[in-house]
Amino acid sequence: MNLHPSRRSFLSQILAAGVAPCVVPAHVLRAQTAPSNKITLGVLGTGAQGTVDMRAFLNHDDVRVTALCDVNTRNLERAKNHVKERYGSADVKVYKGFRELHRDSSIDAILMALPVHWHSIPATDAVLQGKHIYHEKPMGMSLAESMHVRAAVRKKGVVFQFGTQQRSDLKFRWACELVRNGRLGKMKEIRVGVPGGKKVAAFEEQPLPDFVDWERWVGPAPFTAYSEKKLQRDNHENITNFSLGMISCWGIHHLDIASWGNDTDASGPIHVEGSGEYPDGGGCDAVLSWKLRYEFAKAAPITFVNEGRESISHGTTFEGENGWVHVKRGVIAASSPELLRDPANKAGAMSIKLPESLEHTRNFVDAVKSGGSMKPICDIETAVRSDTLCQLAAVALKAKRALKWDPAAENFGEDSEANALLAARPFRGEWKLPELG
Incomplete structure (x- = not known):
């Protein structure tokens, strides 16, 4: 039709x-x-x-x-x-x-x-x-x-x-352009910190309300008793029936910037390992705190933690041989204030210029109206590569061992146990991924 x-x-x-x-x-x-x-x-x-x-x-x-x-x-x-x-x-x-x-x-x-x-x-x-x-x-x-x-x-x-x-924020683009143009020298490490998980008391089961279709809200996830608290974003994003937790919901933002600055949008790590701590009961069961390490064939390693761990603060920090730059929403800072004051180091002034978007929804609308001549700043290819870092974090925490990743094949090679953790979990009831035809 x-x-x-x-x-x-x-x-x-x-x-x-x-x-x-x-x-x-x-x-x-x-x-x-x-x-x-x-x-x-x-x-x-x-x-x-x-x-x-x-x-x-x-x-x-x-x-x-x-x-x-x-x-x-x-x-x-x-x-x-x-x-x-x-x-x-x-x-x-x-x-x-x-x-x-x-x-x-x-x-x-x-x-x-x-x-x-x-x-x-x-x-x-x-x-x-x-x-x-x-x-x-x-x-x-x-x-x-x-x-x-x-x-x-x-x-x-x-x-x-x-x-x-x-990626539609000037400060993040500026930080990544400084890195990509070698203003920090050869990159040594990228550090990413995001909020950790949460520990709360168990949610009390409540009668089904008239304002939400709970059966449809749960949808393809394993069924769970209703509690209005589960409708709250900061709760359901920390429940593993509904989310991977903060390693994904917050991690995707700053890992995406790490990937942009690291020039790995079209590739990925070759090694990942880490460990995490989980709540002992309660309403939320996603990982509370963690430390993960990604290594790349031709790019800087990334250390990814819940913020505050090992003095790693919220945001993305790029550390090179000649200094560092740290960026988070509303803030960009550097080891040398002169680095940011120099007009030759401003966003768009250096030889390597990253795609510019002034507002994210506007960028999408312009791409739609272009009829295919313009790519949005975070297209599907970039999305999956950045999101893969979150997925690898989840797999490494489950596997509890170091893993070798093939960024070209997008799998763990002959490691069948790890590859099985990449699969879609069973969907409940009638729900399934639509066939592509």
Whole structure:
């Protein structure tokens, strides 16, 4: 079934119904200009992160949010209020199921901001329906899931933007350009620190509420009794039924920057090992604290810890033979203040210039509107390579031994035990990764 009707047939249907379209999807009116040539956006997941992202998209005059989808009616009502505040009307379509949202032929793109255990199945489905996708991090619960989404994107050729928005921040680009241009000399080590896990008392089981479809919220994950506390992001991101924990949910941000500065976006480590400590019971069971080490064939090693461990602070620190630079949100610092004051060392002034994006959602919209001539700053290839560092961390902690990684083959070679830990875990009930065909 062709879900993108021709321009003529689409307009004929609209006019026959006696309706004057105020927003026509961009895939129909590619040759026209504003106000009709807008990207129509469906929002899948209207919780905390989805709301932040949606409000960023609402700021773009060439984007129109036309549909919302969530199993939580409280989230939906808040999202509708934001839409009304922006457009003067909350007249948007509301879907409870992602499949129906993705099969709405009037929608060009999907903003997907769901709990981690729900990333890979709807992401693949959206891509196979030809939707461009702004995909919140991390990629999913396993490397196999990440690769499946990547295969779908490669097959359909849609625009995919990963939610590692630090690449659209001047300070992070500046730090990476300093490293890539040799301003610190030969790199010795990269240190990454992110928040650790959390230890909380067990969550008390509660009666099912009327504002959330808990069966659908749990979806492909192992079923667990309802507690409203499990809906909180800082809790479900630390429950292994739903997430890999902070090694992934926070780790992806600063490991992504480490990879950018290390010039390893198209490759990966050859060795990983580490250890971690876990909660002894309670409501959250993801890793509390850890130390991991990645080694590369032709790049600097990365030490990855929960922040504060071994005096490693939050963010990414690049240490070279001639000094260091540290970067986190809102801050860039260096061993020599003169390094940052020198006009010749400013972002964009050095010979190696990294891709520039001033705002992450804007970069995605521009890539969609380019018709394929522009790649987003965090495309699917970059996304999977950066996310692989998180997946390798999870595998190394489970294996409890040093592992050899083949970045070209993207596996552990003949280590069948470690390779088995890369596979997608069994999905519950009806849920499965959509076949690529």
